[in-house]
Structure formats: structure tokens, C-alpha cells
Amino acid sequence: MEKLTPQQLNYEAFKCELRVMPFSEITDYQPLLEKIDTLDAHTKNQVALALYRDKKQKKETRVNQALSIWNKVHDAEAMSLISTAYFQHYDKERGVSTLREAIALGSVTAQLRAGYCTLMGIGVRPDLDKASNIFKRLAKEKVPEAVYFTGALYMMGSDTTPKDPERAKKLLMWSVEHGCKFAEFEHGVSLLQKEDTKSEGIKYIYKAAQKQEVRAMMWLAIELARGTILPRNMAESQNYMEQCYNLRFLPAVNAINEALKSTKKD
Numbered sequence: 001m002e003k004l005t006p007q008q009l010n011y012e013a014f015k016c017e018l019r020v021m022p023f024s025e026i027t028d029y030q031p032l033l034e035k036i037d038t039l040d041a042h043t044k045n046q047v048a049l050a051l052y053r054d055k056k057q058k059k060e061t062r063v064n065q066a067l068s069i070w071n072k073v074h075d076a077e078a079m080s081l082i083s084t085a086y087f088q089h090y091d092k093e094r095g096v097s098t099l100r101e102a103i104a105l106g107s108v109t110a111q112l113r114a115g116y117c118t119l120m121g122i123g124v125r126p127d128l129d130k131a132s133n134i135f136k137r138l139a140k141e142k143v144p145e146a147v148y149f150t151g152a153l154y155m156m157g158s159d160t161t162p163k164d165p166e167r168a169k170k171l172l173m174w175s176v177e178h179g180c181k182f183a184e185f186e187h188g189v190s191l192l193q194k195e196d197t198k199s200e201g202i203k204y205i206y207k208a209a210q211k212q213e214v215r216a217m218m219w220l221a222i223e224l225a226r227g228t229i230l231p232r233n234m235a236e237s238q239n240y241m242e243q244c245y246n247l248r249f250l251p252a253v254n255a256i257n258e259a260l261k262s263t264k265k266d
Contacts, residue, residue: 004251009215013182014116016214016247018087018095024050036069044069045077052085063089076105083110096123111138112145119149129160139171148175148183176204181211188216192229202230209240214249217241221252 004012026032026043029050036044051057052066067085070078079102086095096117102110111134117123119131132153138146150161151171157163175183185208191201208216217240223230224237244252 009251011120012250013213013215015120015122016249017116018113018122019084019247020212021053021081021084021088022049024053026050029054041073041075042077044073045075045081048073048078049081052081074105076102076107076110079105080107080110080113083113092123099123108138108141108143112143115146115149128158132158132161142178144175144178144180145182147171147178148180151175151183179211181208181213181216184208184211185213185216185219189219198229212243212247214244214247214252218244218249218251 024046026046027050029047032039032043032047033051036047039047048066048069051062051069054062063085067082070082070085079098083095083098083102086092086098099110099113099117103114115131115134115138118127118134120126132150135146135149135153139150148171151168151174153161153168154164154171155168172183173187176187184204188201188204188208191197191204205216205219209220220230221237221240221244224233224240226232241252241256245256
């Protein structure tokens, strides 16, 4: 299996972010679905999200119903969710076009994802300077993920963002403290290096995994299978691996494909 460099691994993780659908605030959506027309826009979006994520329903039915509700609401939140759905269903062109609609309607999530697309060349030409400008503008608004990327840019250095490790560290630590899942995972891994901070590091990795950070989930899938740092738990390991696979995180896709090939040979 081809081994990815740390930069490739990070890029694959940020690509997955386009496909991460948030969890719904609503658990029992059926009673609300029956009176959907009487609900406010945010509640409608959350009902549709709960429906979309309900694996007990037929896929085509739940997806089409959710898209229908979001299209009727047609606000920033709804268009951001539609964009995510299109990215999940391999329709990059419509994913990018609805992302633009969500941005026009004021979605911060969509603006962040536009930064990821511009950084990695998804639906547009890759442009580090344009991506930097997006992240820096959102960082001024105290968006934790944008602060994280701005810190990473200062750590790496470029023509428009001169290398400044001290400034980078401050920005990255701020993003950890304010709940950026990318920063939480990376900080957690750094804390594993010392015995006296190892347990705190594991907590940060779990926090990131709860927010569907694919590198954190992949780390947990591997560690829970090995049973070296954490107690061995194959059921939990498989759950994390499946989540990574569903988001098409390349290391998980490769690992599962290799396992399937091995099974067929046996």
C-alpha cells in the first residue's frame, strides 16, 4: 500500500471535510416532519438533516426528501447542507455551484469550504494566495478553523504570508482552545510524546473524532485495533474505520480495499 506523506495525509483529510455532514439537533424528527410547513427555517433544516442521516430509511427516499426541504428553505444553512450532500454523492460540479450559492447567502461554513477547494484545486484552480486571503479574512472574524489555517500558513511561510513560527504557535493554540477539530487532533498527538501529558492528548483526539475529524478517527481505529496506547476494542475500531471509509478518507479506503483483496485470496 502506498504510504502518504504528512502533507498528502492532511490534504486528504481536508478534502473529506467537504463531505462531513453535521449531526442534527433533533433526535425524533417524525412528528416534526408531519407539520414541516409550520416550522421556522432553522428547524426545517434540522428536520431534513435528521431525515437525511436516518439509515433506517431507504437512501433514495431520505436523500430526495431532505433535498426537497432544503431547496424550499433556500437559506445559507440549507444551501450549505445541499452542497455537502452533493459532495457526498460524487457530484462535485453541483457541490461547488451550491457552495457558491451558500456563500452568497452568507454561510461561514461554505466560505471555509471554498477556502479548502481553492487550496486543493477542487472545482477551481489551486491558488494558495486566494485560499490564504479567505482564511485570513475569516480569521479576523474569529472563526477557529480559519485561525488554524492562518497559523499553519505562518508556520509554513509563502510569498504572501512570511514565515513566523511564534505568531503561528499563538494562532494554532488559540484554535485549539476554541474548538477547532484539526488543531485539537494535532495538539493531541503532540501531547502523546510525553508520558505525563499522554492522557490529555488522548482526550483531545477523542474530542476531534467526535467532530468527525478523519485523521483522529483513523488514529483511533488503528490504536483500538492494536491495543498499545488504548485498551483493545475491535468493535469501536471498526466503527471509526467505517466512518473514515464513508467519508472516503484515502488511507481507510486503501486499508479496507487491501483487506477485501486479502479475504478474496484466502
